Amino acid sequence: xxxxxxxxxxxxxxxxxxxxxxxxxxxxxxxxxxxxxxxxxxxxxxxxxxxxxxxxxxxxxxxxxxxxxxxxxxxxxxxxxxxxxxxxxxxxxxxxxxxxxxxxxxxxxxxxxxxxxxxxxxxxxxxxxxxxxxxxxxxxxxxxxxxxxxxxxxxxxxxxxxx
Amino acid sequence: xxxxxxxxxxxxxxxxxxxxxxxxxxxxxxxxxxxxxxxxxxxxxxxxxxxxxxxxxxxxxxxxxxxxxxxxxxxxxxxxxxxxxxxxxxxxxxxxxxxxxxxxxxxxxxxxxxxxxxxxxxxxxxxxxxxxxxxxxxxxxxxxxxxxxxxxxxxxxxxxxxxxxxxxxxxxxxxxxxxxxxxxxxxxxxxx
Numbered sequence: 001x002x003x004x005x006x007x008x009x010x011x012x013x014x015x016x017x018x019x020x021x022x023x024x025x026x027x028x029x030x031x032x033x034x035x036x037x038x039x040x041x042x043x044x045x046x047x048x049x050x051x052x053x054x055x056x057x058x059x060x061x062x063x064x065x066x067x068x069x070x071x072x073x074x075x076x077x078x079x080x081x082x083x084x085x086x087x088x089x090x091x092x093x094x095x096x097x098x099x100x101x102x103x104x105x106x107x108x109x110x111x112x113x114x115x116x117x118x119x120x121x122x123x124x125x126x127x128x129x130x131x132x133x134x135x136x137x138x139x140x141x142x143x144x145x146x147x148x149x150x151x152x153x154x155x156x157x158x159x160x161x162x163x
Numbered sequence: 164x165x166x167x168x169x170x171x172x173x174x175x176x177x178x179x180x181x182x183x184x185x186x187x188x189x190x191x192x193x194x195x196x197x198x199x200x201x202x203x204x205x206x207x208x209x210x211x212x213x214x215x216x217x218x219x220x221x222x223x224x225x226x227x228x229x230x231x232x233x234x235x236x237x238x239x240x241x242x243x244x245x246x247x248x249x250x251x252x253x254x255x256x257x258x259x260x261x262x263x264x265x266x267x268x269x270x271x272x273x274x275x276x277x278x279x280x281x282x283x284x285x286x287x288x289x290x291x292x293x294x295x296x297x298x299x300x301x302x303x304x305x306x307x308x309x310x311x312x313x314x315x316x317x318x319x320x321x322x323x324x325x326x327x328x329x330x331x332x333x334x335x336x337x338x339x340x341x342x343x344x345x346x347x348x349x350x351x352x353x354x355x
Contacts, residue, residue: 048225048307049291051237087312089330160331
């Protein structure tokens with residue numbers, strides 16, 4: 001009886017070791033996959049119920065351009081609030097998530113018109129007077145097929161184009 | 164009684180006490196307390212649970228907030244039931260919500276204990292949106308991945324979702340009763 005119990009304990013230990021090894025390999029594989037597909041996940045906040053359109057920004061020229069525009073944007077000392085994303089129905093801005101840690105870019109960027117917030121350990125508010133960051137990301141959204149011209153027009157005017 | 168038998172009894176007890184009641188979520192019978200939580204929580208911060216600026220806020224939409232259920236999946240009417248809406252019209256989204264177990268109601272009717280009133284609107288062919296009624300008699304909502312709020316697109320408090328400024332969500336589709344909970348994000352509706 002006791003040798004049987006010992007036998008099941010050994011089986012359990014073997015199972016646990018194998019399970020740990022398989023889990024670790026799976027996690028390592030996932031990390032490799034992320035590293036291969038380095039890019040920013042850009043989500044355009046336009047819907048309330050449906051999943052919002054999103055795309056991966058991985059074009060090196062566009063990434064360089066985004067970095068240059070962020071560097072150029074001035075700090076907005078006067079911004080009050082915790083987010084630049086307005087809580088409203090319709091277009092509410094863009095969220096850029098840098099989960100794969102593209103170098104020299106913040107972990108998260110929020111954009112709504114000329115207001116920009118960059119988040120690393122803390123959050124910093126910027127002002128992009130010409131709205132060039134928003135335009136760049138919306139243009140890329142069109143190129144990538146994440147949004148169509150009808151939605152772009154709605155974003156820009158707040159009104160749906162007539163069919 | 165040997166160890167193995169005791170272990171089997173413990174597992175059986177665990178199954179009976181914790182797992183089986185979980186199967187009756189649809190009728191709300193296990194809900195611990197009545198009422199949807201207020202828009203302002205006990206600490207008087209606006210809906211802090213939903214407005215974390217991260218995982219909860221960006222992955223839970225108006226349907227999650229109205230049903231007071233966090234799923235982190237941008238819940239879609241009918242998806243849990245395998246009967247998702249086929250078009251963005253009042254009738255299609257209404258039917259999908261009913262498939263999830265939501266009970267149609269009216270503006271004047273109250274909801275039974277442990278259920279709370281929510282309202283559906285549609286931007287025809289574009290999107291849908293939901294509001295929820297707080298026990299203070301006012302309505303609040305969470306436009307997609309943005310923060311939950313108690314004001315409409317004009318910045319006014321929402322006393323009636325039928326007359327609130329809803330932007331392009333022009334079609335008012337009706338009211339429902341859902342299986343809520345007094346804890347934020349702890350609702351019992353079958354949605355995902």
